[in-house]
Amino acid sequence: MSTNEMSARERMIAALRGEPTDRPPVWLMRQAGRHLPEYRAVRAGRTFMEVVRNPDLAAEVTLQPVTRYGLDAAILFSDILTIPEAMGIDVTFPKGIGPRLNPTVRTAEEVAALPPGDVRGTLDYVAGAVRETRRRLGEDTALLGFSGAPWTLACYMIEGGSSKSYSLIRSMVYREPETLRSLLDRLADLVIDYLRMQVEAGVDAVQLFDTWAGELRREDYERIVLPSTKRIIKTLRDDGINVVLFAKHPGHLLESCISAQPTAIGVDWRVGMSHAVDRAAPHGISVQGNLDPAELFASPEWITRRVQEIHAGVGGRTGHVFNLGHGVWPSTPISGVEAFVAAVKGLAG
Amino acid sequence: MSTNEMSARERMIAALRGEPTDRPPVWLMRQAGRHLPEYRAVRAGRTFMEVVRNPDLAAEVTLQPVTRYGLDAAILFSDILTIPEAMGIDVTFPKGIGPRLNPTVRTAEEVAALPPGDVRGTLDYVAGAVRETRRRLGEDTALLGFSGAPWTLACYMIEGGSSKSYSLIRSMVYREPETLRSLLDRLADLVIDYLRMQVEAGVDAVQLFDTWAGELRREDYERIVLPSTKRIIKTLRDDGINVVLFAKHPGHLLESCISAQPTAIGVDWRVGMSHAVDRAAPHGISVQGNLDPAELFASPEWITRRVQEIHAGVGGRTGHVFNLGHGVWPSTPISGVEAFVAAVKGLAG
Numbered sequence: 001m002s003t004n005e006m007s008a009r010e011r012m013i014a015a016l017r018g019e020p021t022d023r024p025p026v027w028l029m030r031q032a033g034r035h036l037p038e039y040r041a042v043r044a045g046r047t048f049m050e051v052v053r054n055p056d057l058a059a060e061v062t063l064q065p066v067t068r069y070g071l072d073a074a075i076l077f078s079d080i081l082t083i084p085e086a087m088g089i090d091v092t093f094p095k096g097i098g099p100r101l102n103p104t105v106r107t108a109e110e111v112a113a114l115p116p117g118d119v120r121g122t123l124d125y126v127a128g129a130v131r132e133t134r135r136r137l138g139e140d141t142a143l144l145g146f147s148g149a150p151w152t153l154a155c156y157m158i159e160g161g162s163s164k165s166y167s168l169i170r171s172m173v174y175r176e177p178e179t180l181r182s183l184l185d186r187l188a189d190l191v192i193d194y195l196r197m198q199v200e201a202g203v204d205a206v207q208l209f210d211t212w213a214g215e216l217r218r219e220d221y222e223r224i225v226l227p228s229t230k231r232i233i234k235t236l237r238d239d240g241i242n243v244v245l246f247a248k249h250p251g252h253l254l255e256s257c258i259s260a261q262p263t264a265i266g267v268d269w270r271v272g273m274s275h276a277v278d279r280a281a282p283h284g285i286s287v288q289g290n291l292d293p294a295e296l297f298a299s300p301e302w303i304t305r306r307v308q309e310i311h312a313g314v315g316g317r318t319g320h321v322f323n324l325g326h327g328v329w330p331s332t333p334i335s336g337v338e339a340f341v342a343a344v345k346g347l348a349g
Numbered sequence: 350m351s352t353n354e355m356s357a358r359e360r361m362i363a364a365l366r367g368e369p370t371d372r373p374p375v376w377l378m379r380q381a382g383r384h385l386p387e388y389r390a391v392r393a394g395r396t397f398m399e400v401v402r403n404p405d406l407a408a409e410v411t412l413q414p415v416t417r418y419g420l421d422a423a424i425l426f427s428d429i430l431t432i433p434e435a436m437g438i439d440v441t442f443p444k445g446i447g448p449r450l451n452p453t454v455r456t457a458e459e460v461a462a463l464p465p466g467d468v469r470g471t472l473d474y475v476a477g478a479v480r481e482t483r484r485r486l487g488e489d490t491a492l493l494g495f496s497g498a499p500w501t502l503a504c505y506m507i508e509g510g511s512s513k514s515y516s517l518i519r520s521m522v523y524r525e526p527e528t529l530r531s532l533l534d535r536l537a538d539l540v541i542d543y544l545r546m547q548v549e550a551g552v553d554a555v556q557l558f559d560t561w562a563g564e565l566r567r568e569d570y571e572r573i574v575l576p577s578t579k580r581i582i583k584t585l586r587d588d589g590i591n592v593v594l595f596a597k598h599p600g601h602l603l604e605s606c607i608s609a610q611p612t613a614i615g616v617d618w619r620v621g622m623s624h625a626v627d628r629a630a631p632h633g634i635s636v637q638g639n640l641d642p643a644e645l646f647a648s649p650e651w652i653t654r655r656v657q658e659i660h661a662g663v664g665g666r667t668g669h670v671f672n673l674g675h676g677v678w679p680s681t682p683i684s685g686v687e688a689f690v691a692a693v694k695g696l697a698g
Contacts, residue, residue, distance in 0.1 A: 167678045174647035217619050217641055252599040252619050270566050270601050292566055298523035329516045
């Protein structure tokens with residue numbers, strides 16, 4: 001395809017596949033959220049999950065940042081904790097203290113007693129939100145789906161919410177590795193089904209979020225977590241689905257993530273882009289990232305310079321999706337995002 | 350000195366200085382704490398700060414793990430938030446939600462309005478606790494003091510407590526670098542005074558805890574944080590004081606921490622020990638670490654094997670203090686710590 005007349009969707013898919021583009025496509029992790037006044041207006045008087053479970057509202061919120069900023073990709077507005085919900089676990093978000101999951105799953109017996117999980121029945125509203133979003137978005141902009149990765153889902157299911165050190169699950173790595181593997185395997189089955197459902201409903205690619213992988217030593221990540229992650233990625237890619245693997249870590253899991261052979265890896269803000277591309281490109285794996293979310297508070301000049309610096313780190317190689325190194329913060333100024341998007345749009349491929 | 354008849358204190362100081370030892374000395378970050386039943390007994394009916402502020406109780410708790418496990422070093426039982434307290438900030442620990450600091454310090458005006466901070470007056474109880482601990486500990490075991498590093502203290506002072514992303518201070522890196530630098534400089538002055546006071550009262554070495562440094566890109570760490578950290582270390586080392594710098598990060602700040610020229614660097618559990626020693630040893634800097642706190646939940650065989658693996662990573666070079674890669678978790682089994690200490694004591698220097 002000529003890169004002269006690429007649509008945003010073509011640009012995004014080409015970059016994921018490592019094909020030439022007119023410029024890097026751009027979207028931002030957690031782009032639909034509290035930093036947008038139009039999002040806060042939709043959320044007024046509604047809980048987070050009320051918006052997630054309503055296909056009309058989810059589609060509306062998904063489109064907000066795309067409309068405002070002219071981004072190349074929308075990412076479905078949803079939550080990473082939908083899969084535990086499909087296993088019959090109650091997920092709530094009490095104000096100011098993050099997610100609460102009940103009951104927790106901490107023993108071999110509790111893992112064995114988990115219901116099989118009916119993703120397509122319980123999470124039908126997610127497929128509905130994808131269909132409605134695609135209908136409103138049209139055919140020229142990419143739409144991304146996502147899921148929490150098994151390790152990160154297991155973190156919340158075992159701890160019962162966020163945690164300072166994730167000591168329950170992290171000690172299970174040594175106390176009860178087989179119980180943990182069994183839970184991760186069951187979660188992997190559901191993640192595969194869930195992401196296939198999203199693709200059937202209309203997303204162009206999916207992202208696996210493994211937010212808490214970085215707590216692990218590389219050896220433990222490879223021993224305990226990587227097998228289920230690899231299986232998800234291989235199964236989906238065999239179906240022709242593009243998969244981005246994002247794990248928050250300042251570099252020590254880079255090679256491990258590459259060895260899972262996703263279409264692209266998300267690059268944490270603390271990793272040098274040239275370092276990441278040097279490692280990913282020889283394996284035909286694209287990269288996504290990696291401005292520090294904090295830098296959206298800097299001057300437009302700073303943001304532009306850093307966008308050019310990251311672009312220079314890619315060094316003319318294909319397969320770069322511009323993004324942040326982690327999600328947009330709720331306090332982020334609109335003007336910072338505008339400067340970021342404008343700077344990326346000013347780049348040549 | 351012959352290594353045949355080293356006291357624990359001599360062993361610890363020699364290892365910090367990179368001199369030969371009969372075996373690596375061993376202590377554990379956060380060794381005096383909730384994993385010990387004798388600690389929980391002292392804490393019953395008392396707040397954390399009541400124990401910290403009472404030299405008798407602080408000394409008692411400081412000695413508990415040394416007595417139980419036969420460690421080479423005691424570390425003063427205290428808190429990293431004593432310095433904000435000396436600046437007139439109210440520090441409380443509401444149950445289950447971590448520290449709360451009031452008022453917060455977020456603007457140039459608020460930084461300028463901070464009182465100078467009377468470390469020796471306000472924190473006299475810390476000197477008292479050191480003296481009482483030394484009296485009970487005797488002369489043959491090392492005693493370590495510590496302070497929070499300026500960046501980590503500023504994290505709590507600006508955010509008002511713990512935070513998921515430390516977005517207020519992290520955005521200040523770009524919004525108001527001069528205000529932040531000015532706060533870090535003021536904190537550095539107090540940290541120097543505070544650690545000198547601890548040395549005068551009887552500690553053998555001091556550790557700077559920079560828990561949240563790892564959130565920063567290396568370039569920002571070096572631009573904003575390192576100057577004040579370097580100044581603390583240089584001033585103390587010019588006085589002949591041994592300083593350990595611990596920053597929690599899986600490797601991306603390793604060279605930056607080494608460039609601060611501490612006596613030793615703490616090594617995060619996610620960094621390979623041979624990788625760390627390869628980088629620190631050429632600069633004459635010792636290393637401390639780095640078993641994963643989660644591994645204390647493993648079998649004694651696993652722990653012993655991993656202690657030998659870390660020792661092999663040091664590769665016969667001098668200058669290794671055995672420790673964890675982060676603090677002991679409250680849920681840690683006594684038997685795991687016992688296996689760890691026994692395994693280190695079974696090593697040759």
